[in-house]
Structure formats: C-alpha cells, structure tokens
Amino acid sequence: MNNAILSERDTRVLWHPCTQMHDHENFPIIPIKSGQGVWLEDFDGNRYLDGISSWWVNLFGHSNPIINAALKQQVDALEHVIFAGFTHEAAVELAEKLVAVTPAGLSRCFYADNGSAAVEVALKMSFHYWQNQGQTQKTKFVTLQNSYHGETLGALAVGDVALYKKTYAPLLMDVITAPSPDCYFRESGETWEDYSTRQFAHFEEMLAENANEICAVIVEPLVQCAGGMRMYDAIYLKLLRVACDKFNVHLIADEIAVGFGRTGTLFACEQAEISPDFLCLSKGLTGGYLPLSAVLTTDDIYTAFYDDYSKLTAFLHSHSYTGNALACRAALATLSIFETQNVIQKNHILSAKMAVLSQRFLTHPNVAEVRQTGMILAIELVKNKITREPYPWQERRGLQIHRYALSKGVLLRPLGNVIYFMPPYVIAIDELTLMFDVAWQAITRVY
Numbered sequence: 001m002n003n004a005i006l007s008e009r010d011t012r013v014l015w016h017p018c019t020q021m022h023d024h025e026n027f028p029i030i031p032i033k034s035g036q037g038v039w040l041e042d043f044d045g046n047r048y049l050d051g052i053s054s055w056w057v058n059l060f061g062h063s064n065p066i067i068n069a070a071l072k073q074q075v076d077a078l079e080h081v082i083f084a085g086f087t088h089e090a091a092v093e094l095a096e097k098l099v100a101v102t103p104a105g106l107s108r109c110f111y112a113d114n115g116s117a118a119v120e121v122a123l124k125m126s127f128h129y130w131q132n133q134g135q136t137q138k139t140k141f142v143t144l145q146n147s148y149h150g151e152t153l154g155a156l157a158v159g160d161v162a163l164y165k166k167t168y169a170p171l172l173m174d175v176i177t178a179p180s181p182d183c184y185f186r187e188s189g190e191t192w193e194d195y196s197t198r199q200f201a202h203f204e205e206m207l208a209e210n211a212n213e214i215c216a217v218i219v220e221p222l223v224q225c226a227g228g229m230r231m232y233d234a235i236y237l238k239l240l241r242v243a244c245d246k247f248n249v250h251l252i253a254d255e256i257a258v259g260f261g262r263t264g265t266l267f268a269c270e271q272a273e274i275s276p277d278f279l280c281l282s283k284g285l286t287g288g289y290l291p292l293s294a295v296l297t298t299d300d301i302y303t304a305f306y307d308d309y310s311k312l313t314a315f316l317h318s319h320s321y322t323g324n325a326l327a328c329r330a331a332l333a334t335l336s337i338f339e340t341q342n343v344i345q346k347n348h349i350l351s352a353k354m355a356v357l358s359q360r361f362l363t364h365p366n367v368a369e370v371r372q373t374g375m376i377l378a379i380e381l382v383k384n385k386i387t388r389e390p391y392p393w394q395e396r397r398g399l400q401i402h403r404y405a406l407s408k409g410v411l412l413r414p415l416g417n418v419i420y421f422m423p424p425y426v427i428a429i430d431e432l433t434l435m436f437d438v439a440w441q442a443i444t445r446v447y
C-alpha cells in the first residue's frame with residue numbers, strides 16, 4: 001500500500017468532514033498508517049508532528065502504552081452492553097471519578113457518544129427541568145457571539161460561527177445571542193479583566209430583561225476554540241455564575257475542547273472558582289481514542305426528574321452506544337495518567353516554553369496578536385497591523401500555511417487567519433521548537 005493508491009480509493013467512496021471535497025483534486029488526502037506519541041506516519045514514510053492533537057482530542061500521544069493496555073484488557077472482558085437496565089464496571093468507575101474531579105456540586109453523570117450529543121443532552125435536560133418545575137414559559141437559550149457547540153441542529157442553533165450555521169438558519173431554533181467577552185476587541189491598554197467585565201454589563205442587561213423565558217446560558221469557558229481561539233478573562237465566568245443564580249437561569253459550561261488540562265487547570269471553570277449546572281465533556285475525555293461524552297449535573301437537576309414512573313417526568317433521551325465499555329475504559333486510563341504523572345504541573349512548563357517560542361511572532365508585520373491560555377496558543381494574522389483589517393477569506397492563506405507546514409512535517413490547521421498550537425501534552429521541547437520554527441517559516445512565506 002502507498003499514499004497514492006489509498007488516497008485515490010478514498011476519494012472514490014468517501015466524503016470527509018468539514019471539507020470541500022473538490023479541494024482534493026489538487027491536494028490528495030493523506031492516508032495515515034500509524035501514530036506514535038506526537039507523530040503520525042503516512043504510507044510513504046513521511047512523518048507529521050500532530051500540532052493540533054488530531055482536532056483537539058489527543059492528550060497523551062498516539063498509541064499510548066497505558067491506554068492501549070487498558071483497552072486490550074477491556075476488549076476481552078466486555079466490549080459493550082445496552083446501558084438501560086444494565087451497567088458495567090468501567091462506566092461506574094468513570095462516573096465516580098468524574099464526579100470526584102469536576103467542580104463541587106456536580107454529582108450525576110449522563111453519558112452520550114460525542115460532543116454535539118452532550119450539548120443536546122444539556123439543552124434538553126435544562127429545558128425539561130423547567131417543564132418539570134411548572135415553569136413552562138422557559139423555552140429559550142442564550143449563547144455568546146462567536147461561540148461553537150457542535151454541528152447537530154440543536155448544538156448548531158446555540159453556536160454562532162456563521163461559516164457552519166448560516167446555511168441551516170431556517171432549520172434552527174431561535175436563540176438570544178449576547179455580546180462576546182472576546183478580548184481581541186479590547187481597547188489598547190485595557191486589560192483582559194477590564195474588557196471582559198465591561199462586556200458582561202451588556203449580558204446582564206439582556207438577562208434581566210429576558211430571564212423569565214430563559215432556560216440556560218451556554219458558554220465555552222475561557223477559550224472560544226472553533227471561533228478562532230478567541231480568549232477572555234475568568235472574571236466573566238464568575239459574574240455569569242452570580243447573574244445566573246440571581247435570575248434563576250442554568251449555566252451550561254461546554255468544556256468539550258477546554259477540559260482536561262488544556263487551559264492550565266484540569267477544568268477551565270476552576271480558574272473562575274465556579275460550578276456550572278451542567279458540564280459537557282468529550283474530546284480529551286478518552287485521550288483521543290474513542291468517541292464518548294459526559295454531561296455532569298447537580299442533585300437539584302437530577303431530583304426534578306426523579307419520581308414515580310406515572311408522573312412521566314423521566315429523561316428518556318438515549319444513544320445506542322451510551323456508556324460504551326471500551327470508551328469508558330480508555331477514559332479511565334486517561335484519568336489515571338492525570339492522577340499519576342503530575343500532568344497539570346508539567347503542562348505549566350510546556351506552556352511557559354510555548355510563550356517563549358511565540359515571542360518572535362509579535363514582531364511580524366502581519367501579526368495582530370499572540371494570545372495564550374495554557375496549552376492553547378494562537379496567532380492572529382491580519383493584512384494591516386494598525387487597522388487589524390483581516391485578509392479576505394477567499395485568499396485562503398491559512399490553507400497555504402497548512403500545506404507548507406505539512407511539507408515540512410508539521411500538522412497545523414489554521415482557523416481562517418488564526419494559526420494555533422494545541423499539541424498533545426507529551427510533546428518534547430525540541431518538538432515544540434520544531435513546530436514554532438515551521439510555523440514561522442510558513443508565515444514568512446505566505447504573508
């Protein structure tokens with residue numbers, strides 16, 4: 001087998017996600033044969049440093065020996081069992097662990113099988129909670145500008161990235177969209193904290209006016225990832241928690257991308273010292289091995305559904321692969337690495353190194369901002385550094401960066417004009433250096 005044969009067979013029968021398939025007439029898709037640590041290898045023997053953790057899912061490298069071993073054991077015992085009426089050891093143990101490590105007050109774990117499904121679950125649970133409480137006028141959700149929560153219709157409706165949403169607008173429920181705390185737009189000299197606080201004032205006004213019909217507010221804590229790795233201060237989450245309590249509205253924290261150590265703490269909410277009413281987890285949950293998601297929630301929410309069957313208050317949502325045993329086992333192995341290997345501490349060293357390596361980008365005439373939250377570092381490229389006018393999207397400069405970096409053995413996948421780094425936590429310092437060097441070369445070539 002080689003790259004050419006497999007990519008040719010691929011394009012005859014496959015349809016890839018987030019892709020204009022026509023692009024592959026000129027740039028063949030890359031077939032990966034194996035992965036080891038931060039490296040992916042194709043069928044022609046080329047290697048690529050996975051600088052984006054394979055779409056933000058991988059935490060401890062490809063083919064991680066601890067997760068591999070756990071899966072091999074699990075597969076011989078139980079691969080999967082219906083999760084209604086039945087349970088299994090890995091699902092129970094994982095729920096116990098998640099309840100223990102997530103912010104205080106989250107005491108119940110509901111499984112689903114991907115991030116979007118977790119968001120759907122949280123939305124439905126919140127809405128249904130208010131129905132069960134007799135507050136039937138509460139039917140609306142609030143989202144922040146530029147947020148992303150997945151691509152199924154409910155999740156898409158509470159997101160705000162036009163590229164994914166606009167086409168489907170007629171199919172989507174109405175939501176209230178509040179101004180974003182995104183600190184890219186702060187005034188010069190204004191701190192992140194000041195800007196995020198200022199933006200919150202708009203939010204509170206809106207909430208005060210509409211709280212009576214609002215079920216919940218959904219946010220990506222600290223970093224709006226798919227929206228271009230836009231970042232904001234933890235103060236916003238603190239204020240949000242207070243306001244949600246005051247106006248009797250749920251807070252849904254979508255930590256699907258930022259959970260599990262990405263922002264410098266195990267969960268981003270910790271930096272604001274808050275507990276949400278719903279916490280959505282997926283992506284890194286299984287270390288990037290298998291699709292699994294979890295929605296953590298409180299006793300209060302759980303109890304509102306708990307009654308005699310005849311009251312018809314149960315949460316009947318289900319997915320066939322709910323609580324899959326292999327996926328739960330991979331997640332347990334992932335959590336065991338956090339427990340035993342001092343990951344958060346080591347990540348602080350890695351993110352400090354990333355900060356140092358990114359310094360030179362600030363001098364580039366087309367770089368408007370270099371921003372970082374923990375193990376996420378983003379570089380905003382613009383046409384005009386003073387006015388911050390972006391390059392027209394039609395020029396697809398990010399795509400050129402992607403292709404150049406690939407030719408040098410680094411996988412980067414810019415979001416429009418935002419180049420970002422989101423490597424697995426097992427990356428070595430010389431690999432970090434390589435990643436930033438190649439990005440620098442790519443930028444100086446393409447811009």
Ligand SMILES: *Cc1c(COP(=O)(O)O)cnc(C)c1O
Nearest residue numbers: 114115116148149150254256257
């Ligand atoms: C990726 C992502 C989702 C959707 O997860 P999928 O598993 O891709 O459906 C939801 N919310 C956030 C913040 C994400 O980054």
